[in-house]
Amino acid sequence: MATLPEKSASMQNNILIVEDDMAIREMMAFSLRREGFDTFKAASGHEALEQLNQVNPDLIVIDWGLPDMSGIDLIDMIRRDEVIREVPIIMLTARAEESDKVKGLERGADDYLTKPASMLELMARIRAHLRRSHGFEASHQIEYKGIVMDADAHEITIDGENLSLSLTEFKLLKLFLQNPNKLLAREHILNHIWGRNTFVEDRTVDVHILRLRKALKKHNKEKWVQTVRGVGYKLVSQ
Amino acid sequence: MATLPEKSASMQNNILIVEDDMAIREMMAFSLRREGFDTFKAASGHEALEQLNQVNPDLIVIDWGLPDMSGIDLIDMIRRDEVIREVPIIMLTARAEESDKVKGLERGADDYLTKPASMLELMARIRAHLRRSHGFEASHQIEYKGIVMDADAHEITIDGENLSLSLTEFKLLKLFLQNPNKLLAREHILNHIWGRNTFVEDRTVDVHILRLRKALKKHNKEKWVQTVRGVGYKLVSQ
DNA sequence: CTAAAATGTGACAGAAATGTCACTATTCTG
DNA sequence: CAGAATAGTGACATTTCTGTCACATTTTAG
Incomplete structure (x- = not known):
């Protein structure tokens, strides 16, 4: 030491x-x-x-x-x-x-x-x-109905409990939290998380949505990520 | 769409x-x-x-x-x-x-x-x-002598070229960029990146410093992470 | 100058993350 | 209702990441 x-x-x-x-x-x-x-x-x-x-x-x-x-x-x-x-x-x-x-x-x-x-x-x-x-106290927090994301510290809290996500899941949830109640198209999610010039199947988004939902399930919030058929996904509080 | x-x-x-x-x-x-x-x-x-x-x-x-x-x-x-x-x-x-x-x-x-x-x-x-x-924030950039970190987008640019780092390396570099020219003790780095109650050897910091330096080497900036013997490390421009 | 202390570095094994696929389930269209 | 389209899901191979160790190298103290 x-x-x-x-x-x-x-x-x-x-x-x-x-x-x-x-x-x-x-x-x-x-x-x-x-x-x-x-x-x-x-x-x-x-x-x-x-x-x-x-x-x-x-x-x-x-x-x-x-x-x-x-x-x-x-x-x-x-x-x-x-x-x-x-x-x-x-x-x-x-x-x-x-x-x-x-x-x-x-x-x-x-x-x-x-x-x-x-x-x-x-x-x-x-x-x-x-x-x-x-950034010790006032790190920038995004909050939505009990989900608190400290983007700087890379930490998420749901109803007080800690939630750990992979980087991609984290970015995905962040995108949702920044756009609550808004429809996010697959293409939009792809562009935002993987960048515009990457070659990733758009079904990959679905899989990551699945993983995010699984993580949210532990806090009974898996329903919060809603599917909008033919378009993409949406974060709602329900 | x-x-x-x-x-x-x-x-x-x-x-x-x-x-x-x-x-x-x-x-x-x-x-x-x-x-x-x-x-x-x-x-x-x-x-x-x-x-x-x-x-x-x-x-x-x-x-x-x-x-x-x-x-x-x-x-x-x-x-x-x-x-x-x-x-x-x-x-x-x-x-x-x-x-x-x-x-x-x-x-x-x-x-x-x-x-x-x-x-x-x-x-x-x-x-x-x-x-x-x-729904979007302009990404907040940290800049230091040609190293531009977009902490939100998780992207780093050195003299215009892109640099990709692992999450730990990213956090490490971020800590340095937030404290340029400042001596950061190992314990301080540990607390800041791994949290206060985790059980990680302090030599682990050294290894991650090594990895960060290797990444910086591609841009001839590996000397920027300076060792301060007996204490920790420091980011300098030189 | 030598021994001790501190740091650098390559290697490694286990863990985690990632993107894709195949198959299933659901929803929509006509 | 049937077929088509779309989304959910488990499995997978691959890649990346991580922390630790052992040994090499450098620096320091005396």
């Missing part, structure tokens, strides 16, 4: 704070560290960019008014960077900057906070964004 | 942005393109109508305050058009326009967002509406 450093289940997140007011910056860093985050600090846009060459933060907090460039410009630069482009950014603005703030937001920040902001509020938002970007 | 939804998942969705503020418009377009949408832009109501003669967008984002007509008027016109009548419309309004906004909604917008709005929020709503109207 390998020796593990602190990163693992309790993997720490790196937060970069870009704020020129030292008092605020240190205060934020202190709070964040107390909450278990790793913090990196920058007092200006250029310092921030320097930091970004060293670390890949999981989230950046940027003050709107920086001495050398506006927070917006900094965001633009970050968003242009191929590596860190997608990092969530939270913008801090003073109340007086309200109207500009709007623009800043629209230009690429994921969230904003008006100063003075409570640390609690900031923590909450930081956690929310980290969850979202890491 | 039957009538069926005409769009496949691998097809990009067209989004029309109607917004007179150039900064906001371009930022939105940038974000949307980054998310894999095709964008079309209009700075005024008339430009929008012109665009609509050319393309049939899958969704339209309209700013309430346009120079030549109100967003509401534009919506009215769109809703009168026989061809595009049904397209989902998301309206953007400033907070001051609150009461009017409600009216706008009643008159044909499917959703609205109050500025300042976060890009995440906007994306989420756009996706939601596209799902509803098409």
Whole structure:
């Protein structure tokens, strides 16, 4: 077994704070560290960019008014960077900057906070964004009458119980869940799951439907995949 | 064969942005393109109508305050058009326009967002509406230096060429792409791919790393998965 | 430089998945 | 109702995937 450093289940997140007011910056860093985050600090846009060459933060907090460039410009630069482009950014603005703030937001920040902001509020938002970007909590779920599919995690739950499917069955069910109550033609299913230029019999769809139904049968939902004679299949709740 | 939804998942969705503020418009377009949408832009109501003669967008984002007509008027016109009548419309309004906004909604917008709005929020709503109207989501892509992963479609492209991986390799690469330049401990990889309560040797990770590297070798990128001795692995571009 | 530790790698056996076929059952048409 | 069309289903051979092992190679510590 390998020796593990602190990163693992309790993997720490790196937060970069870009704020020129030292008092605020240190205060934020202190709070964040107390909450278990790793913090990196920058007092200006250029310092921030320097930091970004060293670390890949999981989230950046940027003050709107920086001495050398506006927070917006900094965001633009970050968003242009191929590596860190997608990092969530939270913008801090003073109340007086309200109207500009709007623009800043629209230009690429994921969230904003008006100063003075409570640390609690900031923590909450930081956690929310980290969850979202890491896909830990808010992985995208498709739900239909008790069938919950977490497409990212490749997991399905029916009425609370777990259901495991092969990849093809999974894709098939996903297609149905994305189109509940809609008639899906065989050809459409083929195109969608096997791609447009593959040579697969269309009866193959039937067999996979069968397999999916068998899997659903364990949860008494095999009737949910309905045959539409001459055309294809449909997912209904019944 | 039957009538069926005409769009496949691998097809990009067209989004029309109607917004007179150039900064906001371009930022939105940038974000949307980054998310894999095709964008079309209009700075005024008339430009929008012109665009609509050319393309049939899958969704339209309209700013309430346009120079030549109100967003509401534009919506009215769109809703009168026989061809595009049904397209989902998301309206953007400033907070001051609150009461009017409600009216706008009643008159044909499917959703609205109050500025300042976060890009995440906007994306989420756009996706939601596209799902509803098409049943399909624009696939969400993860990209890192030429490696493009379409997690939904389960497809990977390296420098344009296709790459096929087993499910485990796929998940592994996905984890790396979500954490480029970050050290991923074996335990972390295990937890993330096999789950926390499974009994898999941690050396198994090594073998899958090997397999992933072999797959990447075909594209001369096997060096991108770097070993961090004693801890785990890291994805770098080099 | 050497021994120990860690990682790379090929091989393997069992499991799972896949597409097709043949046959059966059901539904539709006239 | 009979024949035709369509869908359900079990079986199958093949391929792919998976986790583990044993041994090779590399790196590190002393």
